[in-house]
Amino acid sequence: MKVLVIGGGAREHALCRSLSQDPSVTELHCAPGNAGIAQVATVHPVDQLDGARVADLAAELGADLVVVGPEAPLVAGVADAVRAAGIPVFGPSGAAAQLEGSKAFAKDVMAGAGVPTARSYVCTTPEEAAEALDAFGAPYVVKDDGLAAGKGVVVTSDRAAALAHAASCERVVIEEYLDGPEVSLFAITDGTTVLPLQPAQDFKRALDGDEGPNTGGMGAYSPLPWAPAGLVREVLDTVLQPTVDELRRRGTEFSGLLYAGLALTSRGTRVIEFNARFGDPETQVVLARLRTPLAGVLLASATGTLDQLEPLRWDEGAAVTVVVASEGYPAAPRTGDPIEGLAEAEADGTAYVLHAGTKADQDGRVLSAGGRVLSVTATGADLAEARDRAYAAVERISLKGGQHRTDIALKAATA
Ligand code: AMP
Numbered sequence: 001m002k003v004l005v006i007g008g009g010a011r012e013h014a015l016c017r018s019l020s021q022d023p024s025v026t027e028l029h030c031a032p033g034n035a036g037i038a039q040v041a042t043v044h045p046v047d048q049l050d051g052a053r054v055a056d057l058a059a060e061l062g063a064d065l066v067v068v069g070p071e072a073p074l075v076a077g078v079a080d081a082v083r084a085a086g087i088p089v090f091g092p093s094g095a096a097a098q099l100e101g102s103k104a105f106a107k108d109v110m111a112g113a114g115v116p117t118a119r120s121y122v123c124t125t126p127e128e129a130a131e132a133l134d135a136f137g138a139p140y141v142v143k144d145d146g147l148a149a150g151k152g153v154v155v156t157s158d159r160a161a162a163l164a165h166a167a168s169c170e171r172v173v174i175e176e177y178l179d180g181p182e183v184s185l186f187a188i189t190d191g192t193t194v195l196p197l198q199p200a201q202d203f204k205r206a207l208d209g210d211e212g213p214n215t216g217g218m219g220a221y222s223p224l225p226w227a228p229a230g231l232v233r234e235v236l237d238t239v240l241q242p243t244v245d246e247l248r249r250r251g252t253e254f255s256g257l258l259y260a261g262l263a264l265t266s267r268g269t270r271v272i273e274f275n276a277r278f279g280d281p282e283t284q285v286v287l288a289r290l291r292t293p294l295a296g297v298l299l300a301s302a303t304g305t306l307d308q309l310e311p312l313r314w315d316e317g318a319a320v321t322v323v324v325a326s327e328g329y330p331a332a333p334r335t336g337d338p339i340e341g342l343a344e345a346e347a348d349g350t351a352y353v354l355h356a357g358t359k360a361d362q363d364g365r366v367l368s369a370g371g372r373v374l375s376v377t378a379t380g381a382d383l384a385e386a387r388d389r390a391y392a393a394v395e396r397i398s399l400k401g402g403q404h405r406t407d408i409a410l411k412a413a414t415a
Contacts, residue, residue: 007069010375011280036355051081088302113246120175129166178263219408288319327401333371351378351393
């Protein structure tokens with residue numbers, strides 16, 4: 001199988017790493033990729049938002065499967081362009097990706113499907129926003145309606161700050177605050193059959209102890225020893241399957257990866273958000289534990305044959321990933337600094353480095369090229385071992401001004 005992956009972050013590096021280890025994959029390509037992906041795939045400098053170019057590249061390569069990683073190309077309709085060229089693609093249509101592209105659309109689908117989520121109002125004026133904030137009270141949750149790379153959500157008890165965020169967005173969703181721990185549960189679907197993966201938890205805030213601003217994600221781990229038994233079955237029955245069925249019923253069939261961000265509240269499980277693609281950084285830990293070769297699973301989604309797939313096989317151990325971000329992330333990330341110690345970090349074979357924002361210079365040195373730079377990943381018999389290995393590898397890497405959280409998976413590992 002010849003596979004083309006679209007994207008260039010640590011999620012795509014994780015996808016490419018798993019695909020490169022799948023014996024059925026004979027050729028692996030990625031556009032645009034990054035310095036790490038270039039070590040396992042042939043990279044192509046193609047604009048990931050240009051559906052016509054991506055479809056042409058897939059045809060030129062004779063790709064049997066195209067895997068679209070990030071949300072922006074999905075919302076831009078890149079999967080539609082590839083599908084129109086007659087090539088199987090893992091990822092939803094632009095219309096179905098509105099599940100992530102518009103929080104208001106997602107709320108409407110959830111209402112139609114009877115999926116439990118926070119009560120909410122869609123607001124377009126300061127007066128509407130003020131009224132909605134007062135209806136729910138503090139802490140306030142204000143979400144930009146459109147795509148914002150995980151940074152469009154403000155949760156605050158400061159009413160003025162909540163109003164200011166609402167005023168800075170064209171359209172916002174204001175909703176009730178959900179307490180309780182968060183879980184990310186991914187499912188692979190072909191539009192009818194839904195196959196849940198293993199749950200993971202990510203860390204969205206920039207600083208230790210969940211302080212600081214929201215980011216794209218600073219680390220993740222899987223499994224969740226503290227999660228209630230039966231959680232995956234419950235979410236499949238009350239969230240994932242009803243949502244997939246509702247989208248099919250509306251004529252916007254959803255195939256690809258359905259990501260449910262959940263809050264386990266005192267009043268039951270609630271959906272915080274849906275994403276239309278693999279989450280970053282949770283993908284790094286979920287794929288680290290998946291034993292079933294990946295390409296066949298993604299192809300079954302793309303070709304509508306998931307019901308024929310054998311049950312997925314999983315590593316019984318644990319995985320932890322720690323994100324190394326550049327100085328100034330998320331507000332104003334500094335780029336262009338050399339990264340040292342990458343080989344040393346992997347030397348003892350217990351951890352590996354997935355690249356996010358990196359590029360190679362003329363001399364083959366790896367430079368930082370984005371806010372999140374690396375996703376250092378390790379597996380182990382349990383979370384404590386995986387965590388120790390990931391952090392030992394992080395310590396061997398140097399990046400000027402680089403920052404990482406020191407408490408990824410700490411509570412879960414020591415509970
Ligand atoms: P989202 O982009 O919708 O996932 O929101 C980003 C983060 O904001 C979530 O992971 C939560 O930590 C937080 N958040 C979003 N919605 C709520 C809510 N209704 N109640 C509490 N926290 C929330």
